[in-house]
Amino acid sequence: MEPNEIGDFVAGAFSPLAFIWLVTTVRLQQNSLQVANRQYEQTQANEFKLALFEKRFEVKQNVEKARGLLLTGQESEGRKLIWDALDAAEYLFGSALHAEIKELLVKARRLQFLDLQYDRLHKRENRTPDEEKLLSEGIDETYHLGMWLINELTEEKIADMFRPYLQMPQPPIA
Numbered sequence: 001m002e003p004n005e006i007g008d009f010v011a012g013a014f015s016p017l018a019f020i021w022l023v024t025t026v027r028l029q030q031n032s033l034q035v036a037n038r039q040y041e042q043t044q045a046n047e048f049k050l051a052l053f054e055k056r057f058e059v060k061q062n063v064e065k066a067r068g069l070l071l072t073g074q075e076s077e078g079r080k081l082i083w084d085a086l087d088a089a090e091y092l093f094g095s096a097l098h099a100e101i102k103e104l105l106v107k108a109r110r111l112q113f114l115d116l117q118y119d120r121l122h123k124r125e126n127r128t129p130d131e132e133k134l135l136s137e138g139i140d141e142t143y144h145l146g147m148w149l150i151n152e153l154t155e156e157k158i159a160d161m162f163r164p165y166l167q168m169p170q171p172p173i174a
Contacts, residue, residue, distance in 0.1 A: 056093065069081060079108060118139065
């Protein structure tokens with residue numbers, strides 16, 4: 001046999017083996033890529049859960065801080081902080097937002113409206129009797145709503161409101 005024929009014979013004998021090796025390598029890489037993709041998706045899901053937990057915890061801390069401000073006589077700062085916290089809660093908790101937080105949000109928004117109305121009327125020098133009455137009623141309602149908020153924002157109620165939503169998800173056991 002001539003060297004050219006030997007080369008053709010060897011190439012023909014080993015080409016199926018090379019093809020099998022190529023297919024096997026591609027399948028191994030495909031499997032490896034699928035595993036890496038699943039791990040990436042799981043990591044993304046875990047990062048989302050952690051970020052959501054952190055934002056929810058921040059809302060709880062802001063509600064607690066607002067409570068402290070309200071109790072120490074810093075009503076406008078406390079109400080502003082609770083409005084912001086409850087607005088964020090409405091977004092972060094979605095449909096899981098229960099009636100207590102919604103009620104707090106409604107009352108806090110009413111207080112915000114009354115504060116704006118008070119500022120507008122209080123700055124006017126020549127108020128009509130109707131405006132004086134509205135101002136007086138607004139001050140009374142602001143006081144009552146403020147007291148309601150203080151009474152509703154006890155440490156226990158805040159903890160009870162947020163407890164179901166501040167459970168860290170358990171990692172899967174592999």
